[in-house]
Amino acid sequence: MRKSRQVLMDQTGWQVEPVPALIGFSQFFGMLSKATFPAASFIRGREDFDYIEEPDIFHEIYGHTPLLTDPRFAKFSQKLGETGTKCDKSEYSWLIRLYWFTVEFGLIREGHEIKALGSGLASSPGELDHSINEPTVVRKPFDIIDILRTPYRIDINQPIYFA
Ligand SMILES: [Fe+2]
DSSP, rough: OHHHHHHHHHHHSSSEEESSSSSHHHHHHHHHHHHHEEOOOOOOOOGGOOSSSSSHHHIIIIITTTTGHHHHHHHHHHHHHHHHSSSSSGHHHHHHHHHHHIIIIIIIEEEEEEEEEEEEHHHHHHHHHHHHTTTOOOEOOOOHHHHHHHOOOOOOOHHHHHH
């Protein structure tokens, strides 16, 4: 049986590298541009089972790495990283919003059905349900300009998602 790191490498050429909790955006984009996913190595406590603002290893491995086995998704993530290494720091917030509303909390439409896509949803049972079933949630069609203009908070279930 192949080890999971070998599966990721064989599928898309990506690898995972442990980092101490949160890292700066320039390091983050630099690593993504090299097809290397920075993974926080601590694990959340029981009291934070549903959601924790800092990414932990459960979120990183369970949430992020399955998506990175998809060549389209892996390419998108790498391009986002490359763009981050070329742009001015003052433009980081645009890229982070795009990352937030796709990689972290994106939804995807399959036929008439809306499904969870993002890593932040995969690692939060509460928000996973909220994103799909909560009637007050706004689920907008994917629109890049709309996404770049939409601020977000990290401490609540999202009121807006893009599919
Ligand atoms: Fe994440």
